[in-house]
Each structure stands twice: as structure tokens, then as C-alpha cells.
Amino acid sequence: MTKVITENGSQQDARGEKEATHERPVVKEPDFQKIENSSNFRELMRKKKTFLISTTALFLGLYLLFNIVISYTNWLDAPFIGDITWVWVFAFSLFAMTWILVTVYMKKAEKFDAMAKATLKEFDYDEEETK
Amino acid sequence: MNATVISIFIFIVGITLVITYFAAKRTNSASDFYTAGGGLTGWQNGLAIAGDYLSAASFLGIAGAIALFGFDGFLFSIGYLVAYLVVLFIVAEPLRNLGKYTLADMINARFNAKKVRGAAALSSITIVIFYMIAQLVGAGALIQLLFGIDYIWAVLLVGIMMTIYVLFGGMTATSWVQIIKAVLLMVGTVILSFLVLKNFNFNILDMFTQMKTATPHGEAYLSPGVKYKMPLDTISLMLALVLGTAGLPHILMRFFTVKDAKTARSSVMWATWIVGIFYVMTIFLGFGAAAFVGSDLITSTNPAGNMAAPLLAQALGGDILMSFISAVAFATILAVVAGLVLTGASAFAHDIYGQIIKKGQATERQQMLAARYASLGVSAFSILLAIFAQSLNVAFLVSLAFCIAASANLPVILYTIFWKRFNTTGAVSAILTGLISALVLVSLSPSVMNPVAGAAIFVGDPIFPLTNPALFSVPLGFIGGWVGTMLSKELDIKKYSEVNVRANTGGFRQL
Numbered sequence: 348m349t350k351v352i353t354e355n356g357s358q359q360d361a362r363g364e365k366e367a368t369h370e371r372p373v374v375k376e377p378d379f380q381k382i383e384n385s386s387n388f389r390e391l392m393r394k395k396k397t398f399l400i401s402t403t404a405l406f407l408g409l410y411l412l413f414n415i416v417i418s419y420t421n422w423l424d425a426p427f428i429g430d431i432t433w434v435w436v437f438a439f440s441l442f443a444m445t446w447i448l449v450t451v452y453m454k455k456a457e458k459f460d461a462m463a464k465a466t467l468k469e470f471d472y473d474e475e476e477t478k
Numbered sequence: 479m480n481a482t483v484i485s486i487f488i489f490i491v492g493i494t495l496v497i498t499y500f501a502a503k504r505t506n507s508a509s510d511f512y513t514a515g516g517g518l519t520g521w522q523n524g525l526a527i528a529g530d531y532l533s534a535a536s537f538l539g540i541a542g543a544i545a546l547f548g549f550d551g552f553l554f555s556i557g558y559l560v561a562y563l564v565v566l567f568i569v570a571e572p573l574r575n576l577g578k579y580t581l582a583d584m585i586n587a588r589f590n591a592k593k594v595r596g597a598a599a600l601s602s603i604t605i606v607i608f609y610m611i612a613q614l615v616g617a618g619a620l621i622q623l624l625f626g627i628d629y630i631w632a633v634l635l636v637g638i639m640m641t642i643y644v645l646f647g648g649m650t651a652t653s654w655v656q657i658i659k660a661v662l663l664m665v666g667t668v669i670l671s672f673l674v675l676k677n678f679n680f681n682i683l684d685m686f687t688q689m690k691t692a693t694p695h696g697e698a699y700l701s702p703g704v705k706y707k708m709p710l711d712t713i714s715l716m717l718a719l720v721l722g723t724a725g726l727p728h729i730l731m732r733f734f735t736v737k738d739a740k741t742a743r744s745s746v747m748w749a750t751w752i753v754g755i756f757y758v759m760t761i762f763l764g765f766g767a768a769a770f771v772g773s774d775l776i777t778s779t780n781p782a783g784n785m786a787a788p789l790l791a792q793a794l795g796g797d798i799l800m801s802f803i804s805a806v807a808f809a810t811i812l813a814v815v816a817g818l819v820l821t822g823a824s825a826f827a828h829d830i831y832g833q834i835i836k837k838g839q840a841t842e843r844q845q846m847l848a849a850r851y852a853s854l855g856v857s858a859f860s861i862l863l864a865i866f867a868q869s870l871n872v873a874f875l876v877s878l879a880f881c882i883a884a885s886a887n888l889p890v891i892l893y894t895i896f897w898k899r900f901n902t903t904g905a906v907s908a909i910l911t912g913l914i915s916a917l918v919l920v921s922l923s924p925s926v927m928n929p930v931a932g933a934a935i936f937v938g939d940p941i942f943p944l945t946n947p948a949l950f951s952v953p954l955g956f957i958g959g960w961v962g963t964m965l966s967k968e969l970d971i972k973k974y975s976e977v978n979v980r981a982n983t984g985g986f987r988q989l
Contacts, residue, residue, distance in 0.1 A: 371665055377986060379975040391982065395645040397568050407720070410560050416714045417702040418709035418869060430686040434549060441556050448563055449750045456571075456743055472985050474875050 368432055382470050382477060393461040409444065413437055483624075483801040489777070490662070490805045492654045495811070498643050501651035501863075508845040510511050511648035512579040513734040520741045522657055525747020527732050529656030531558070531723075531753055532663055533814040534616045534784075535876050538807055540757070542783025544764020545776055549697035549849050550706050551764055553657060555757035556720030557644060561647045562753065564724040566746040571739035571896045572981035573730060581887060582829045588894050588977045589902045592834050597909040599829035601886040604726035604913060605879045606822040607860065609728070610815060612875035614864035616784065623785060629868055637861035643816040644823065644853045649735060660807040664756060666806045670787070671759045673794040674766030692769040699768075715877060718948035722880030725887030727936050728821040739984045741874050742964040752904050767791050784855070821855050827852035870958070874925040877946050878916070885951035886912030895981055897963075898974045904963030911958025912951060919947035 382388055416422055416437075423434035505511055515984040518526065536558065577584035582598035614633055618909030621632035643651050658806060686700060693699045706712040723729060733742045769784035770793045779785040788807065792800035827848040832840045841849065890908040893900040920926060922942040928934035944950075980986050 379979045379986075380972060382979045383975045388979065388983070392657065394979075403564075403567055406560060406563050410556075410716075410720055411554075411713070414713050415709075417713045418706075421701075428699065429683040430690055431683065432700060436702075438549075438552065440724075441560055442758065445559055445563055445750060446754060449566060449747050452566060453743070453747055456740075460740060463985070466983055467985040475618055 369381055369411060377470060377472070382466065385466060385469060386463060387466040387469055391466060392461060394462070402465075406448060410441060413441060480932070482798055483628075483804070486798075487805045487808065490809055493658065494643070494651075497541060497654045498651040499659070501647035501654065504650055505646075505648040507842055508828070508849060510650065511602045511849050512731075512820070512828065514649040514968025516737050516744075516750070518653060518735045518741075519761050520736070520744030521748050522653070523732060523736050523741070523745035525660045525752065526653045526656040526844060527729060527745055527749035528752040529660035529663075529810075529813050530728055530732060530809065530817045531749065532556065532660065532756060533613060533961050534620065534807060534811045535612065536622070536760075537663060537667075537810055538616070538784045538787055539782070540760045541767060542776065542780075542786040543705070543761055544728065545767035545786040546693075546773055546783045547705040548693065548695060548764075548768075549702050550704050550938045552761060553702070553706070553712075553716065554719065555760055558723070559750070559754050559757050561723035562719045562746060562750040564721060565729070565749070566743065569724045569891055570733055570742045570746050570798060571984075572738065573721075573891070574733045574739045574742040575981050575984045575987065576977065577734055579731075579734055579828050580824050581727055582825070582833075585890060585894050586833075587980070588907050588973055590899075591902045591905075592701075592904055594804065594905045594909075595829050595833055597906045598836075598887075599825040601882065601909050601913045602825040602829075603822055604917075605725075605727055605887075606818050606825070606856075607863070607880040608875045608882070609726075609820045610822070612879070613811060613815050613818065613864050614860060615809075615867050617815070618864060619780065620784065620804075620807060620811070623780065624788075624808075630865055633861060635866045636808075636815065636862070637857060639812050639814040640819055640855065641857040643812070644819045644857070645850055648849075649820060652813070652820050653735060655809070655816060656813040658922070659813040660752065662750040662806045663810060663896065664752065666754060666762065666803050667759045669799065670766070670791060670794070671762035671801065672773070673789045673799075674689035674762040674770070674790070677766070677770060688769060689765055692765075693773055708944075709782070711966040714944050714949035715929065715946040717952065718881040718884050718946050719876055721884035721888055721948070721952060723883070725883030725891065726880070727825070727883075727887070728817045730887075731817075731821050732822065739847050757926065761961055763787050766794070770794060784791050787860060815860075819853055819860070821858040822860075822874075823849055823852035826856065832973070836883075874920070874945065876919050878925075881920070881946055881951060882913055884912075884948055885916045885955040886910075887953070889955040893959050893963075894977070898971060898978075899963055899969060900959070900974075901963050901966050901968040901970070903968065904959045904964035907962025907965075908955055909958025911962075915954040915958075916947055916951040919944075923947060 417434060423437055424432050427433050427436050507514055507693040540551060540554050573584050577831055581602055582595045585598050586595050614636060617636045618629045618633040621635060622629050624875050643655055690697050698704055736742050736745060767790040771789045776783050776786045777788060779789060788800055788804050793804040796900045832838065869908045870889055886909050889912055890905055893908060919942050921947055922940060924940040925945050926934050927936045927938045929939055931937050
């Protein structure tokens with residue numbers, strides 16, 4: 348009987364101690380280099396960079412191409428339908444591109460969020476506690 | 479001016495004052511004042527971003543530019559919209575994860591140095607002041623035209639209203655004024671577009687055909703090259719537009735009004751849809767004004783074409799629609815200048831006073847007082863400048879603001895997030911190189927020195943050929959940051975790891 352009580356007592360102590368240290372991970376300065384080198388975080392950064400670099404190159408490239416083409420050539424002045432020329436079609440495709448890429452990114456970002464969450468969980472970080 | 483016009487005006491202004499009253503009661507801390515307590519939702523902040531972005535220059539300026547120059551006017555719409563991809567992909571989330579109230583906070587998450595904060599505050603203040611003068615001068619001209627009152631009284635009226643919003647309601651009032659204004663603007667634009675389409679019998683093909691003969695430009699109206707004839711100049715301007723948005727301090731500040739990166743992202747999504755749909759409709763406004771008002775009347779009312787949209791409203795919807803559109807334009811100007819005052823004030827009060835002078839030790843009461851005094855100061859200063867700038871051609875001030883934002887702020891933001899080797903010296907030199915090169919190149923450009931008398935501030939041959947120097951000043955900003963970094967041996971890999979992890983996971987926030 349007494350044994351059980353002491354066991355309970357020590358268990359409670361242990362838990363209490365754990366809670367006390369657990370409550371201030373920010374004050375105790377996490378090891379950011381360790382987090383940075385974790386496989387979860389590196390995978391997140393690899394996927395994120397692949398997506399961001401390729402899409403940014405795509406939209407900035409198309410945008411600059413459009414401006415160069417209309418500034419230096421008359422290629423887009425040819426009619427598309429009736430009196431609507433290709434220059435309007437290209438302009439609207441840049442609008443469509445923006446909306447499509449925003450939608451694609453919103454989907455992608457959900458996956459990035461899940462990966463970021465996995466990283467944080469691995470290093471025992473709970474956002475609620477820092478507030 | 480009749481009773482309808484006055485009552486619609488008073489009604490809209492009245493609504494915004496009621497909002498300010500309720501917001502003032504809820505503004506008790508520095509966080510409430512600068513960021514509305516960080517409590518806006520994605521769609522609310524998205525509408526507020528759109529509200530900030532669809533300034534008088536966008537609404538009245540683009541409609542007028544399309545009416546007068548056709549496709550070349552629409553070029554602005556394309557640049558302003560695609561810019562949101564830069565904001566969404568690169569800037570919004572890291573900014574929310576690292577920052578608290580201002581852009582300088584975000585850069586300071588990596589370099590805890592007064593000079594970096596000072597440089598970032600300086601570039602923010604410069605951008606805000608240029609942007610603000612442009613808005614206020616435009617506002618003065620518009621109110622003068624609508625009410626038939628003197629320019630000085632018009633500027634004072636707008637200036638006092640914006641000061642009330644910011645001083646008493648802070649970011650909460652400013653955000654809600656922007657949200658309501660964005661909704662009103664969309665409603666007004668939809669009504670006008672519908673009326674224009676109705677007058678073209680809802681036939682888009684027919685509308686394009688009719689536009690070939692509706693303006694003095696003839697067929698050229700539908701093609702690029704009517705207004706922008708110098709290729710490099712056009713490309714430089716378009717570069718400033720697409721990269722500048724991601725460095726505009728009053729847009730960046732909006733990401734601190736939401737609770738996390740996820741909400742920041744969804745607010746950009748909302749803003750992109752709203753702004754995009756609006757810019758599509760600018761075609762109808764511009765075409766409609768060219769066809770149903772005529773370029774003679776548009777330019778005789780206002781040489782820059784700024785009255786095209788209100789004149790179109792009068793032609794198609796009579797006095798009531800004209801009053802509504804004018805009241806919306808008025809609310810637009812008020813909301814945008816209020817947002818600008820708040821951004822300028824936060825750079826002064828939070829960055830310079832709170833963090834540099836008081837070293838972050840100011841009490842909540844001191845912070846609030848500083849913020850309010852700074853708002854008063856920024857308001858008074860810009861009203862004064864706007865009164866003196868009346869005769870200035872201010873169109874270039876907005877593109878200059880975009881150019882500085884792209885050259886001074888964007889490089890330092892990108893380097894801070896992505897470049898491990900970047901250091902304090904690099905951060906200061908990136909900001910200063912971008913800022914100074916943009917300012918110097920503009921002052922040597924045709925916008926300031928023009929052989930045609932009256933076209934610019936000075937008469938004379940420009941030393942630098944491009945009206946907008948972004949093509950040179952943006953690379954200079956990046957090179958400046960690189961050279962500065964290389965000149966200093968300072969390197970803190972541990973700090974970069976922290977910034978990298980915090981920016982990309984949203985964890986370990988230092989609130």
C-alpha cells in the first residue's frame with residue numbers, strides 16, 4: 348500500500364516537472380540548427396523551393412515576355428476573333444494564370460502546412476503554449 | 479451640386495465615422511492600434527488589402543487611362559494583378575511568421591541592429607510620403623471638381639477626415655473603412671460595367687469593333703503603343719509594378735493584422751480575386767467612357783482623365799449614379815490615405831521612437847501616445863506638402879513609390895529570408911542602395927527634367943533617359959546588398975537557422 352502511494356507521488360512529481368519544463372520551450376531557446384537539419388524540415392524546404400522557384404520563374408518569365416513582345420514587335424496585333432487581337436488574349440491569359448497559380452498554391456500550401464506541423468511536432472512544439 | 483449628391487456623401491461619410499467611434503472604444507493597446515489586435519479573418523483582410531490597393535490611382539486613373547489610351551491604360555491592370563503572385567509566393571507568409579507590426583520588425587528578427595531598423599523605417603517613410611502626396615493631390619483635385627470648393631479646402635477636408643480615422647480608431651477603424659469601401663467600389667463598378675455592356679447590347683465582339691472608330695486614335699486604340707512608345711521605358715515601368723507591390727509598406731503592414739501565416743495567405747487569395755475581377759471591369763469603364771462620354775469632354779474636365787468614371791456614371795445613370803460613384807471615389811481616397819498615415823506613423827512611433835530611442839522599453843501608454851502623436855505629425859506634414867504640390871504633375875510619384883519599394887525593400891526581404899550569408903552591413907547597404915539609386919535616377923529622369931516647359935519640375939534635357947528607373951535600380955538594390963555582405967566578415971549561421979525555421983514553419987513565434 349505505502350509503495351503504491353510513493354509511486355503515485357513520484358509519478359506526479361515527474362509529471363509536474365515535465366509540465367514545468369514543457370511550458371517554456373521558447374525561453375529555453377530551441378536548437379534551430381538541429382530542426383533545420385531534420386529530415387522533415389529538409390523535405391519541406393526541398394518541396395517548397397522546387398515549387399516556388401519553378402512557378403515564380405514561370406509567371407515572371409511570361410509576364411516579362413509579354414512586355415518585351417508588345418514593346419518590340421507587332422506579333423500580337425494579329426486578329427484572334429473579329430476585332431479582338433492576340434494582345435488581349437495574352438493579357439487575359441496573364442489574368443487567368445494569376446488566378447490559376449493562386450488556386451494551385453492554396454492547395455500546395457496545405458501540404459506544406461502539414462509538413463511544417465510534422466516538423467514542429469517532432470521537436471515537441473505546441474503553438475498554444477507560447478501565447 | 480444638388481441635395482441627392484450631398485445626402486449620399488453624408489451617408490457614406492457618416493457610416494465610416496460610426497465605425498471609427500466603435501473602433502475607438504476597442505483600441506486600447508499598441509497591438510490594437512497598429513494591427514487591429516491581429517484579429518482580422520482572411521476575407522476581411524483580403525477585402526482590406528484590395529481596399530488599400532484600389533486607390534484613386536487605380537479606380538479613377540486606370541479607367542481614365544483606358545478611356546484615353548486604350549490598351550496601354552490596361553497595361554497597369556496587368557502589372558498590378560500579377561504582382562500579387564510575388565506577394566503570395568514569396569513575401570506574405572514569412573513576413574507574418576517573423577514580424578510584429580512593421581517591415582522593420584521582420585528584418586530585425588534576423589539582424590538585431592538599430593541601423594538596420596533605421597534604414598528600413600527610412601525607406602518605408604519615404605515610400606509612404608511619395609504615395610501619400612500623390613493621393614492627396616489627386617483627392618484635392620477631385621473634391622474641388624465635385625463640390626466646386628477651393629483646392630486647399632478640399633485637401634484639408636480629406637486630411638482632417640483621415641486623421642480622425644487613424645487617431646481615434648487606429649487599424650481597426652482603418653481596416654473597416656477599407657473593407658466597406660472595397661465592397662462599395664465593387665458594387666459601383668459592377669453597376670457601371672453592366673450599364674456599359676447593356677449599351678453595347680451585351681456583345682463583346684461588337685464592343686471591340688465599335689471602339690475602333692470611337693476615339694481619335696482609331697484602330698491603334700486597341701493595340702499597345704499609343705501612350706508608351708519607348709520599349710525600355712515600358713519594360714522598366716512594368717518591372718516596378720510587378721515587383722513593387724511586394725515591398726509597399728502599407729500592403730505589407732496588412733499581414734500583421736491576421737493571426738497566422740495561413741490567414742495571411744488566404745487574405746492574399748481573396749485580394750487577388752477581388753482586385754483581378756475589378757481590373758477586368760476597368761476595361762468596360764474605360765471603353766464605356768471613351769464611347770459614351772468622349773475623350774474631348776474627359777480631357778477638358780481633367781487633363782489626366784481622372785474624371786472618366788464619374789462622367790461615365792452621369793452619362794449612363796444620371797445624377798444619382800454619379801453621386802454614388804463620386805462618394806465611393808471619395809471613400810476610396812480617405813481609406814487609402816488613412817492606411818498610409820497609419821503605416822508612416824508606425825514607422826516613426828514603433829520603429830524609431832519605440833525600438834531605437836526607447837530600445838523597446840516604452841510602456842503601453844507611451845507607445846499609444848507616440849503612435850497618436852506620430853499619426854498627427856504624418857497627417858499634418860502630408861497635408862502641408864499636398865497643398866504646396868498642387869501644381870505638380872503627381873502621376874510619376876506613384877510609380878516612383880513602386881520603384882523604391884521594388885528597389886529598396888524587396889531585395890532586403892528576399893535576402894533576409896533566403897540567403898544564409900546575408901548580414902547586417904548587407905541589409906543596410908541593400909536598403910540604402912535601392913532607395914538612393916531610385917531617388918537619384920528619378921531626379922535625373924524626364925519626370926523631373928524635361929525639355930518641354932511645364933511637363934516636369936525643371937526644364938532641361940534629362941540625364942537619365944527612363945521615366946521609371948526600376949530596370950536599373952532594382953538590380954542595384956540586389957547588388958548593393960551583395961557587395962555590403964561581402965565587405966563584412968560578420969556571419970551568424972545560428973541566427974539564420976532560427977529565421978529559416980520560424981519563417982517556414984510558423985513555429986517559435988516571438989510575440
